[in-house]
């Protein structure tokens with residue numbers, strides 16, 4: 001059982017904030033204490049820890065939920081802003097597997113700056129009898145970090161399974177699918193990265209670069225897990241639940257190769273990768289498994305669940321994904337954290353059937369995923385919140401001097417092992433670029 005949570009006091013005040021929220025993160029903050037949830041420049045950035053709970057194992061979600069229920073019931077909150085994300089908020093990140101050696105975490109930052117639709121606020125949180133920080137919260141907004149644009153010098157090292165071995169791992173999964181033991185399995189690999197001079201890696205510059213290049217994704221940081229995910233496991237807001245399911249991927253670079261071919265009389269460009277993606281039986285199958293798993297998990301909580309018949313194409317700088325947006329009206333009273341727990345692991349990151357796919361992952365991947373592919377996001381005092389799937393991300397080691405970055409892909413009967421290696425490489429681009437490991441593109 002985690003220790004009982006402290007009694008918290010939180011106050012949110014409206015402020016004027018222009019420009020990049022990340023420039024307000026002080027350089028001296030421990031990188032594992034930085035939290036962020038940003039999209040198209042809006043969202044939340046915070047630091048410090050007023051309270052934290054760490055959980056593990058099969059009960060990692062339930063223990064964190066029980067802790068949050070107690071924290072929000074005991075807290076004194078003054079909130080003049082009353083927007084999603086103002087008042088008391090906890091940021092969380094959960095291990096993919098109940099068997100992970102990595103802890104899951106729910107943390108309440110001491111300082112949080114938020115902005116949504118042109119309105120901004122600062123929330124400060126203190127524990128027990130602590131005094132409020134001196135000065136008006138708006139004062140800290142005048143400060144801006146001069147080192148944000150300076151990236152740490154990092155070097156890349158091989159991961160747990162070298163890239164050259166990856167096609168063999170995928171081929172084993174395809175054979176396993178051939179036996180009928182499992183229909184789809186999502187396999188992932190890691191790459192190691194460390195600070196060249198053995199110093200601590202700062203996360204704010206990494207977030208800055210992720211946000212600049214992947215504005216349409218959710219850029220996040222929670223307890224040293226940093227990334228930009230395009231996949232929303234669940235958003236709960238004002239009684240509506242939404243989920244963006246992604247599965248099925250094609251590299252954008254393939255678009256260039258398509259250009260010399262003339263369109264068909266119907267106006268289609270036969271080699272346009274977007275068309276290849278929406279017509280690829282392999283990718284449509286992979287996608288359908290993921291949509292079905294999310295719809296089944298949402299159904300007990302919602303009425304009026306809308307599940308699109310066909311996916312659309314989500315365009316990111318490096319890849320196109322098949323995407324489906326599901327919506328429903330919440331009737332179960334579950335919090336966003338409860339819903340995230342119910343939806344995890346979807347077939348976008350595990351497979352079908354779930355238990356068999358999880359067993360194949362454990363057997364073939366040869367690594368602990370840690371918090372990669374687990375839910376990451378935030379929950380507020382009302383239970384509303386956003387929970388993405390931690391993809392296109394890296395996890396700082398406890399010493400903060402190295403990290404592992406991750407990428408995976410869904411394997412079905414028709415998967416080609418070489419193409420799957422290429423897919424993980426292109427998915428690693430987001431973090432490699434953000435960490436300054438790729439030559440600068442103009």
Ligand SMILES: C=C(O[C@H]1C=CC=C(C(=O)O)[C@@H]1O)C(=O)O
Nearest residue numbers: 246247248249348407408409410
């Ligand atoms: C597992 C990952 O991506 C998932 C999300 C979108 C598309 C996927 C795919 O096409 O395989 C994966 O299901 C990853 O980025 O590490």
